[in-house]
Amino acid sequence: MSSLSVENAAAILSAGDVVALPTETVYGLAADATDDRAVAKIYALKDRPAFNPLIVHVADAASAKDLVVVEQHTHILMDRFWPGPLTLVLPRKEACPVGHLASAGLKTLGVRCPDHALSRAVIRALGKPIAAPSANPSGKLSPTTAAHVREGFGKQAPPILDGGPCRAGLESTIIGKTEDGWALLRPGPITVEDLQPLTGPLATPGPDITAPGQLASHYAPSRPLRMTMTEAPEGWVLVGFGPIAGDVSLSASGNLEEAAANLFLVLHEADRPAHAGIAVAPIPAHGLGLAINDRLTRAAAGWRGDHDAAI
Ligand code: TXA
Ligand code: MG
Numbered sequence: 001m002s003s004l005s006v007e008n009a010a011a012i013l014s015a016g017d018v019v020a021l022p023t024e025t026v027y028g029l030a031a032d033a034t035d036d037r038a039v040a041k042i043y044a045l046k047d048r049p050a051f052n053p054l055i056v057h058v059a060d061a062a063s064a065k066d067l068v069v070v071e072q073h074t075h076i077l078m079d080r081f082w083p084g085p086l087t088l089v090l091p092r093k094e095a096c097p098v099g100h101l102a103s104a105g106l107k108t109l110g111v112r113c114p115d116h117a118l119s120r121a122v123i124r125a126l127g128k129p130i131a132a133p134s135a136n137p138s139g140k141l142s143p144t145t146a147a148h149v150r151e152g153f154g155k156q157a158p159p160i161l162d163g164g165p166c167r168a169g170l171e172s173t174i175i176g177k178t179e180d181g182w183a184l185l186r187p188g189p190i191t192v193e194d195l196q197p198l199t200g201p202l203a204t205p206g207p208d209i210t211a212p213g214q215l216a217s218h219y220a221p222s223r224p225l226r227m228t229m230t231e232a233p234e235g236w237v238l239v240g241f242g243p244i245a246g247d248v249s250l251s252a253s254g255n256l257e258e259a260a261a262n263l264f265l266v267l268h269e270a271d272r273p274a275h276a277g278i279a280v281a282p283i284p285a286h287g288l289g290l291a292i293n294d295r296l297t298r299a300a301a302g303w304r305g306d307h308d309a310a311i
Contacts, residue, residue, distance in 0.1 A: 006118060009161045010125035018042055020135040020149045021122055022163030023114040025085045025171050025189065026142040026264070027149050028057070028132030029158065030122070036099035039131050043101075045156060047138045053104040054131040055087050055172070056111050059123040064088075064111045067096045067129060074177070077198055083115035085168050085189040089176035102131040112172055118163045134171060139220050141271070141299075144169045144264045151268075169261035170291055178203055187291035189260065221271035221278060225300045227293070229279035237275040239266055244281035256288040263292055267299065 009019045009030075016038040018031045029046060031038035033056045042054065058064045061078040068090035070078070077088065087110045092103065103109045111129075114120060123130050134142040135149045135158075143149045146162040173188030175195065183203040184192065192202055232238035232247070240246025242254030248266055250259035270278045280296055283289050 004159050004161045006121045006125055006161070009122045009159070012159060013038070013122070013126050013128075013130065016041075018045060018158045019122075020143075020146070020158050020160040021119050021132070022116055022146075022161065022166060023057070023119045023132075024116045024166060025114070025168045026144055026166055027135040027146065027160075028114075028119070028130075029135035029149075030057075030119075030130045030132040032126060033057075033098045033102045033129040033131035036101040039099055039101045042131065042133060045153065045158065046133060046136070052133075053106055053108075053110060054102045054133050055174075056098055056102060056109055057119065057123060057130045057132055058111055058113050059120045060113060063123075063129065064113070066093070067098055068093060068109050068111055073198075077195075078113070080198060081190055081194075082113040083120065084113070085115065085170075085172035086195075087112040087172045087174040087186075089174060089185060091177070098129060098131070108176065110174060116163060116167075118161060122161065141221060141267055142171060142264050144261075148264070148268060165265070167261065169263055169265065170288075170295070173291070175199065175202065176205065187294050189288065189291065191287050192290065193287060221267055221299055223271060223275060224277040225280065225296070226277065227280050227296050227300055228282040230281065232279040233277065235276035236279050237270045237272075237277075239270055239278060239280045241281040241283055246281060250281075250283070250292075256284070256292065259283065260288045260292055263295060 012019050013032050016035055018041045020027050021030050029042050031042050089108050089110045092109045136143050136152045140152055144166040146160045149160050150157045168189040170189055173190040174186040175182045176185050182199040183205045185205055238246040240249035250262050250266055283292050
């Protein structure tokens with residue numbers, strides 16, 4: 001399966017099936033976004049509630065304009081941050097070819113252009129936008145290697161285009177267009193500090209914009225997780241950061257980028273039967289630390305297995 005080529009992947013997608021492919025953030029479970037039956041296979045394989053919209057991936061900003069309304073200030077954001085880990089939730093165009101299943105019936109569509117040569121090559125070879133959520137079963141940790149995808153789905157695992165470990169290791173930042181600006185729907189690798197010079201102050205989501213995937217149990221490991229711990233309870237594993245060494249560290253030097261890239265890898269490692277729980281050292285709440293703490297908060301809230309609510 002690791003021998004899957006770009007051409008093979010595009011052929012499978014063209015036939016209406018799913019493949020897992022690498023992006024700079026996490027592996028995506030991809031389908032032709034214009035084919036509702038193919039998109040349904042994503043929901044089925046992930047066991048994902050159908051009301052949860054998927055991000056649609058494009059090869060460049062010009063392709064996004066066929067799908068969504070792109071105003072001048074939106075174009076500036078695309079120019080500055082694409083290709084890259086920024087998803088923009090924008091109004092669908094009347095003639096948008098993306099099926100309504102991908103956007104779960106919403107009038108908006110989340111679009112992004114991944115900064116990974118392999119995923120863009122597959123989109124170009126297919127000649128269509130690709131819907132792709134993270135390639136993990138609902139409520140499980142996001143995959144940052146091909147092995148995570150294989151482990152997550154077991155016998156159900158889709159064909160995987162192996163591009164090695166993901167660089168960012170954390171899902172894209174999501175912002176949504178509001179009446180008079182932008183709202184932050186999910187913190188991620190592009191930080192609030194990066195965005196606000198161009199977006200103005202980022203609002204928290206209001207009733208006019210929904211982020212249905214932002215449920216507490218989204219990032220749940222299979223055992224309890226506690227944050228801001230300086231030592232581990234008996235039988236627990238301690239995930240360190242900076243001065244707190246732990247049994248395994250997100251970043252011994254206290255580097256937030258390194259910690260983000262390691263996050264899911266380390267949580268996968270920590271989430272083992274040998275450990276009664278996962279204690280995580282304090283992570284500073286600025287820059288990328290916001291996104292890391294966001295994911296950890298969800299992991300801490302969701303471990304009980306409330307997975308019917310998770311994506
Ligand atoms: O980095 C990423 O974004 C990865 C890679 C594969 O690109 N994808 C990813 O997709 O994280 P997913 O499906 O796991 O998360 C997508 C999030 C969900 O929380 C979903 O609810 C939200 O985006 N979303 C998608 N379309 C939306 C829309 N039209 N309005 C509001 N939220 C939307
Ligand atoms: Mg996900």
